[in-house]
Amino acid sequence: MIAYLLRRMLYAIPILLGVNVFIFILFFAVNSPDNMARIQLGMKHVTPDAVAKWKHEHGYDRPLFFNGPAPGAGKFTETVFFHKAVPMFAFQFGAADDGRDIGQDIKTRMWPSLVLAVPVFLIGLLVNITFALILAFFRATYIDFGGVVLCVAMMSISGMFYIIGGQFLVSKLLHLVPISGYQGGWDAFKFLVLPVAIGVIGGVGSGTRWYRTIFLEEIGKDYVRTARAKGLAERVVLFRHVLRNALIPILTGAVVVIPTLFMGSLIAESFFGIPGLGSYTIDAIRSQDFAIVHAMVFLGSALYILGLLLTDVAYTLVDPRIRLA
Amino acid sequence: MKLVFLQTDILIYCLLLVIGLYIWRARGKAHLAAPWRKVARRPAAMASAMVLLAFVIVGLLDSVHFREPLSNQKPGVTEYSLEIVSLLDKLLTPLRKHNEKTYSAPLATRLFAMETIEQPDGRIARAYPRLQYGGAELGATPKGYARDIGRLTLKGTLLALLLWLALTTALSTWLTQHRNLGWRALWRGEAELPWRAILFTLGVLLWLVCVTWAIAPHYHLLGTDKVGQDVLYQALKSIRTGLVIGTLTTLVMLPFALWLGVMAGYFKGWVDDVIQYIYTTLNSIPGVLLIAAAVLMMQVYMDIHKDAYNSITERADVRLLLLCLILGVTSWTGLCRLLRGETLKLTEMEYVQAAQAFGVSHWKIMSRHILPNVMHIVLITVTLDFSALVLAEAVLAYVGVGVDPTMNSWGNMINSARLELAREPLVWWPLAAAFVFMFALVLAANLFADAVRDAFDPRAE
Numbered sequence: 001m002i003a004y005l006l007r008r009m010l011y012a013i014p015i016l017l018g019v020n021v022f023i024f025i026l027f028f029a030v031n032s033p034d035n036m037a038r039i040q041l042g043m044k045h046v047t048p049d050a051v052a053k054w055k056h057e058h059g060y061d062r063p064l065f066f067n068g069p070a071p072g073a074g075k076f077t078e079t080v081f082f083h084k085a086v087p088m089f090a091f092q093f094g095a096a097d098d099g100r101d102i103g104q105d106i107k108t109r110m111w112p113s114l115v116l117a118v119p120v121f122l123i124g125l126l127v128n129i130t131f132a133l134i135l136a137f138f139r140a141t142y143i144d145f146g147g148v149v150l151c152v153a154m155m156s157i158s159g160m161f162y163i164i165g166g167q168f169l170v171s172k173l174l175h176l177v178p179i180s181g182y183q184g185g186w187d188a189f190k191f192l193v194l195p196v197a198i199g200v201i202g203g204v205g206s207g208t209r210w211y212r213t214i215f216l217e218e219i220g221k222d223y224v225r226t227a228r229a230k231g232l233a234e235r236v237v238l239f240r241h242v243l244r245n246a247l248i249p250i251l252t253g254a255v256v257v258i259p260t261l262f263m264g265s266l267i268a269e270s271f272f273g274i275p276g277l278g279s280y281t282i283d284a285i286r287s288q289d290f291a292i293v294h295a296m297v298f299l300g301s302a303l304y305i306l307g308l309l310l311t312d313v314a315y316t317l318v319d320p321r322i323r324l325a
Numbered sequence: 326m327k328l329v330f331l332q333t334d335i336l337i338y339c340l341l342l343v344i345g346l347y348i349w350r351a352r353g354k355a356h357l358a359a360p361w362r363k364v365a366r367r368p369a370a371m372a373s374a375m376v377l378l379a380f381v382i383v384g385l386l387d388s389v390h391f392r393e394p395l396s397n398q399k400p401g402v403t404e405y406s407l408e409i410v411s412l413l414d415k416l417l418t419p420l421r422k423h424n425e426k427t428y429s430a431p432l433a434t435r436l437f438a439m440e441t442i443e444q445p446d447g448r449i450a451r452a453y454p455r456l457q458y459g460g461a462e463l464g465a466t467p468k469g470y471a472r473d474i475g476r477l478t479l480k481g482t483l484l485a486l487l488l489w490l491a492l493t494t495a496l497s498t499w500l501t502q503h504r505n506l507g508w509r510a511l512w513r514g515e516a517e518l519p520w521r522a523i524l525f526t527l528g529v530l531l532w533l534v535c536v537t538w539a540i541a542p543h544y545h546l547l548g549t550d551k552v553g554q555d556v557l558y559q560a561l562k563s564i565r566t567g568l569v570i571g572t573l574t575t576l577v578m579l580p581f582a583l584w585l586g587v588m589a590g591y592f593k594g595w596v597d598d599v600i601q602y603i604y605t606t607l608n609s610i611p612g613v614l615l616i617a618a619a620v621l622m623m624q625v626y627m628d629i630h631k632d633a634y635n636s637i638t639e640r641a642d643v644r645l646l647l648l649c650l651i652l653g654v655t656s657w658t659g660l661c662r663l664l665r666g667e668t669l670k671l672t673e674m675e676y677v678q679a680a681q682a683f684g685v686s687h688w689k690i691m692s693r694h695i696l697p698n699v700m701h702i703v704l705i706t707v708t709l710d711f712s713a714l715v716l717a718e719a720v721l722a723y724v725g726v727g728v729d730p731t732m733n734s735w736g737n738m739i740n741s742a743r744l745e746l747a748r749e750p751l752v753w754w755p756l757a758a759a760f761v762f763m764f765a766l767v768l769a770a771n772l773f774a775d776a777v778r779d780a781f782d783p784r785a786e
Contacts, residue, residue, distance in 0.1 A: 019605035026618050035625070081572055152775070156712065156768035158719050160739060161760045168746060267720055285617040286725050293618060300611035 001316070005309065012305045013089075019301045020085040020294075023058045023159030024064065027290055033060035033080070036097065036290060051273050058097060058291075076271055084294065093295040096284075102295045105280065112182055113264030113276030116192060120199035121261055124207060125254055127200055132211035137238055139216060148212070163271045180273035195272045199265065218246045248318050255314045259303035263296070326383030326404045329390040331642040333569050333649075337388050340576055360701075363780040373769035375526040379534075380564055380766050387413040387565040390638075401479055409638040413565075419542040423458035425553035428745075432474065432544045434460040434467040459545050477543060481536030488535065489528045496524075501659060551741070560611035560758045562733035567766060570728075571711040571719050577653030581701065582660040587691050587699065589661075590668025600665070604658040612624040612655060613724060619651040621728035641729035648721075648728055652714065660706045667699045701781040708774035712767040719763065735759040752772050 007097070037054040038046050055061040062072075062080050070306060093102035135147045171179040177194050219242055227237045264278030277296070284292035316321045351357035364370050389412045414421055428437035435453040442454055460467050497508040500516070511520045530724060537557070540546050549557040549747040589600035607615070627644065632642040672695070680690050721727035722736025723743075730737060742755035 014602065015606050015609060019610055022606065022610070023618060026622055029622060126513065129589075152771050153768060156764055156771050158716050158739075158760060158763055158767075160719055160723065161764075164739075164743065164746065164756065168751075172746075260611075263611060267723065281614065282724055285614075285621070288621055293614060297610055297614050297618070300614060301606075301609040302611040304611075 005313075006310055008312070012302070012309075015305060016089065016298065016301055017085075019297060020081070020088065022083070023294055023297050024081055027294075028064055036060065036288075077214070084291075088122060088295070088298045093298075094291060096291045097289045098287075100197045102292055105292075106277065106295070106299070109264075109275055109277050109280050110262060111276075112188075112274050113262060113269065115188060116195055116199070116269065116274055116276060117261040119192070119196045120203075120265075121254075121257070123196065124200045124203045125250075127204060128207035128211050129250065131204065131208040132215055133238065133243065135208065135235070136215035136219060136242070139219070148209065151205045151209040151212075154201075155209070157205075159202050159267060160251055160271075162198045162202045163268060166194055166201075167271070170194055175311050180271065182272075182274045191274070195268050195274065199268060211246075214246050215242060218242050221245075251318060252311055252314045256304075256307040256311045258310065259306040260300065262303055263300050265316070326390045326394065329392055329409050329742060331390055331409075331639065332646050333573065333642055334388050334390060336386070336576065336646070337569065340572060341385075343576075360780040362517075364773075364776045365518055367773050367776045367779075368519035371519050372522045372526040373772040373776075375523060375530060376765060377770035377773060379530050380568065380769070383413065383561060384565045385570040386416065387411045395710070404653070407636060409636060413561065417541075417561065419536045420555045420558035420561075423545070423547045423555060425456050425458065426454075427549070427551060427553050428608075428752055429456055429459060429545060429549045429553075431546060431548040431556075432459075432540075433548065434463065434470060434544075437752070456545075459549075460543060462543065474540070474544070477539045478536055481539035482532060484539070485528070485532040485535035489524075490533050492527065492531075493524055496520075496768050514778050519658065547561070547758045551745070552754050556738075556758045559733050559738055559755075560735070560762045563624070563759070563762065564737065566645065566728060566732060566734040567718060568714045569645060570652070571714045573646070573649040573711055574652045574656070574714055575707045577650050578657035578660070579707075581654070582657040582664060583696070583703065585657075586661040586664025587668050587695055590665040591672055591687070591691055591695060592667075593672075597665070599659070604661050607655065608658045613720075615655045616651055616721065617657070617724060617726045620721075623647050623651065637731050641732040644729045644730060652717070656710070656714075660703065663702050663706065664699050667702055668695055669696050671698055701783070705774075705778045705781055708770070708777045712770040712774065713761065715767050715770070719759075735763045 033055050034051055037051040037058075037060070041050055041054055060080055061066070062083065064080050066079065084094070091103070093106065096102050096105070131147070135144050138144045138147075145217075167179050171174050171194065177190050180191075182188065182191050210230075224237060224241060224246075227241050228234075232240075262277065263281075264274075264276040266278040266282055269276045269278035270282050280292070281296045284296065350518040351361065390409050391411075392407070392409055395404045395406050428435060429435070430437055435458055436456060438453075439451050440454050441449055442452055444450055449577040455465060455467075460470060460473065463470060463473060497506075497511055500511065501508070504516070506516050510516060511524075514521055537546060541555075541557060545555050545557070547560065550556055550559065585600050585603070589597045623644070629638070634643065677690060677694055680694055685693075718727060718734060719736035719739055722734060722740045727736045727740075728734045738755050738759040740760070742752065746756070
């Protein structure tokens with residue numbers, strides 16, 4: 001098990017390296033460091049000296065991937081790629097293109113993101129499982145049919161509609177909670193109720209439908225028939241047998257997203273003015289801040305790989321038949 | 326008239342050709358035609374197919390572009406206007422040309438905002454100015470507004486009813502003669518196809534189209550936006566953008582996903598390792614960030630090569646195509662993984678091993694024996710992805726990495742109307758129009774995709 005985990009972690013290194021190379025190529029294929037300097041310094045009246053100075057200060061004054069004149073290993077280490085990408089592996093994100101410390105930003109902005117994303121995840125999981133169980137209980141009746149139709153309809157509504165509609169209805173017409181904004185501590189509650197509720201509602205359609213199929217697949221199996229043949233009540237069959245077994249694919253499927261909860265939600269955070277990592281990323285995209293986008297891509301990839309690893313571990317924990325080797 | 330072929334137009338024609346070829350091939354093959362017959366038997370699927378068809382017709386009308394000759398011609402030479410218009414633009418000329426000054430509510434006769442106007446007797450008053458086109462026939466002080474709207478609605482409804490009756494009669498006559506089905510059998514749902522659902526949807530669609538056709542030239546049915554453009558016109562023009570993003574993206578990603586997925590599953594070994602490495606790497610990058618980075622790159626590239634495009638329409642079109650490319654390149658990984666898994670299974674089958682034993686080449690085994698047997702996965706994924714892509718467009722527009730801001734799209738409509746929600750009273754109609762159109766398309770696509778999945782997935786019994 002430990003050997004397996006170690007091997008998987010080593011396997012993550014080439015993937016993360018690949019992510020870095022890819023994002024570098026993407027960014028610098030047409031966009032030279034000179035261009036970046038000009039954008040950051042403002043387009044007008046930029047002297048070559050100022051550009052050179054900016055590049056030196058931000059570490060873009062080396063060749064991108066390969067430094068021909070440098071001696072020995074310096075051919076590869078004295079490059080922008082080496083200096084920008086390698087510290088990432090130690091989670092040293094360096095400074096943003098406008099000078100702020102990215103690591104510090106991430107540390108402070110991580111909490112609002114988590115405070116929003118974790119309740120959405122947990123409540124969403126609970127609500128979806130409950131609804132799916134209800135639909136599975138009433139399977140092949142009009143309740144089930146209506147529920148599925150409702151799910152498909154809810155899936156077909158743009159996520160932005162939920163946010164805009166919710167803000168309008170709850171905040172503007174009913175004045176129950178502020179439209180947007182954020183405060184630390186317990187005050188955060190009133191700012192978070194609406195985003196969390198909307199996050200849950202937005203995910204109900206696809207979640208419920210997906211879990212319903214898992215339940216129905218489980219209900220069709222032989223052990224369920226045996227349980228019914230023993231004369232168990234449908235309620236007992238559903239809760240004691242089906243629910244427990246169906247939770248294996250549901251929970252292991254949910255584990256993969258847990259690490260990425262850190263990254264926050266791009267749209268919701270931005271609409272509700274929550275200073276988390278999602279809105280941080282959007283701002284960086286809009287201001288074309290390469291350092292921040294790079295850091296967030298790296299962080300996102302690392303968390304995704306962690307999620308895959310956790311999924312494997314979760315499988316062995318909930319299903320003793322699976323052994324990692 | 327001088328035809329203009331935008332790049333997305335050409336790809337749309339190619340797509341039509343591919344679909345045509347597929348239908349022609351599927352007709353003769355029982356194993357391809359049978360699942361489609363299963364889809365056709367589902368009332369919900371056929372109803373949503375009708376809705377999709379309506380969207381596709383609008384999208385296709387909007388994909389035939391041309392430049393009109395200028396009105397003041399010199400003799401001998403024909404000069405063409407620089408503006409590129411489509412057939413849809415021609416059909417909707419009244420909507421396109423009837424621009425007001427700024428916001429006006431649906432079916433309004435006056436502007437939304439108060440203005441200082443000079444009255445005929447010289448006095449200055451604050452009032453809601455009269456619209457230039459909305460209810461223009463009613464005169465300066467609109468009288469008989471309700472009656473006019475009622476008259477137009479009735480006109481539309483009657484026309485829809487006539488058309489519907491004509492179509493239904495024609496259909497049932499044809500069915501009686503060729504399929505030996507009377508209208509009673511149709512009505513009771515005894516035919517193979519769910520004609521009741523089809524005719525009902527057709528009726529609703531006809532009613533909507535006819536009423537719109539009756540009212541739209543005289544009023545702004547869905548109001549006007551900030552610069553006074555008709556919202557209905559924008560929403561209709563956005564259909565093409567949504568369809569293009571939903572279909573061309575998958576067209577772009579298909580070759581990647583197909584060949585890499587099948588190759589990984591067939592060759593195994595180091596080929597599999599390399600391909601798996603590529604898609605895990607791409608997959609681990611957060612989707613929106615990857616798209617954003619690629620789009621930013623594209624923007625810089627297009628800024629550098631500004632002179633390559635003759636008009637705004639062409640530039641926006643190239644940008645739309647590049648966006649499809651980017652979305653395609655970033656989204657092929659899921660399908661690739663599915664195909665790899667399925668191919669791994671298929672290579673263990675006897676018929677593939679028999680082919681290998683006979684010395685059939687790898688290329689031939691992959692294209693003749695494996696590819697046709699994974700096509701159902703491709704079809705299911707493509708139809709399921711379509712609605713996700715249409716919805717994604719709105720999100721990308723919000724992040725600022727969507728289609729060109731000058732292009733009509735639901736995402737752009739939502740994005741520009743979003744800020745107006747703070748106004749008092751509320752400007753709701755551009756948002757509502759965009760959401761309703763998007764909802765109709767995505768819901769129809771979802772229902773249809775469900776039926777396709779049920780029919781083609783061998784596990785769904």
